[in-house]
Amino acid sequence: MNEYQLKKYLEEAQLVDRKIKNYIDKGVLKKQEVDEFEIKGHVEKAEHNLRFVSGNIKLNFYDWALTGCYYACYHAALGLILKKGYSSKNHNATLLVLIKEYYKNGLDKEDIETLSEFLNYQDLLFYVESKNKRENATYSTKTKFKENDVIQMKMKASLFVSKVKDMF
Numbered sequence: 001m002n003e004y005q006l007k008k009y010l011e012e013a014q015l016v017d018r019k020i021k022n023y024i025d026k027g028v029l030k031k032q033e034v035d036e037f038e039i040k041g042h043v044e045k046a047e048h049n050l051r052f053v054s055g056n057i058k059l060n061f062y063d064w065a066l067t068g069c070y071y072a073c074y075h076a077a078l079g080l081i082l083k084k085g086y087s088s089k090n091h092n093a094t095l096l097v098l099i100k101e102y103y104k105n106g107l108d109k110e111d112i113e114t115l116s117e118f119l120n121y122q123d124l125l126f127y128v129e130s131k132n133k134r135e136n137a138t139y140s141t142k143t144k145f146k147e148n149d150v151i152q153m154k155m156k157a158s159l160f161v162s163k164v165k166d167m168f
Contacts, residue, residue, distance in 0.1 A: 010099060013100070016099055020093070020096050020097060020100060023088075028088065028089050028090045028093050029087070029088050029093040030088075031086060032086070034083060034085055039079045039082050039083055042078045043164065043165055043168065046071075046076040046079070046161045046164070047072075049071045049075065050068070050069075050154070050157060052064075053065045053072065053154050056068060066153060069153045069154055069156075069157040072157045073161065074091065074094070076160060076161045077094050077164070078094060080098060080102065080167065081097040084101040
């Protein structure tokens with residue numbers, strides 16, 4: 001998903017609903033009971049991935065550090081969507097549920113107050129950016145990434161995971 005698509009989804013709730021329905025119909029996205037143990041597992045996996053990132057930065061394996069940043073955020077996101085009764089096997093489906101359930105759409109006052117501090121446009125943009133960087137780091141033959149860029153991504157990933165942890 002690119003920035004243009006993200007903006008479109010943020011502006012068109014009906015489009016998000018249709019895409020989510022398509023993912024449910026395909027079995028990629030499922031409704032399920034909220035499982036606090038599994039949610040906790042996703043948060044722990046996110047923290048584990050952040051430690052993996054730190055180790056890879058020290059070893060100058062920046063491609064793997066970028067990959068770890070994304071997966072730290074992805075596991076945090078899986079915990080969030082499970083909190084709303086979804087499980088996902090697709091990164092874009094996960095992002096769509098985050099938009100639907102957490103991005104200022106159809107939430108009650110308490111949810112809005114809690115989540116307005118968490119999920120804003122920049123957080124969603126970071127999620128998309130980290131996914132794109134992860135794909136570049138994972139699937140390209142490029143192994144050289146700038147240390148400062150990787151450290152900045154790690155800081156953003158750490159903040160994202162921290163915000164999610166505060167929601168549980």
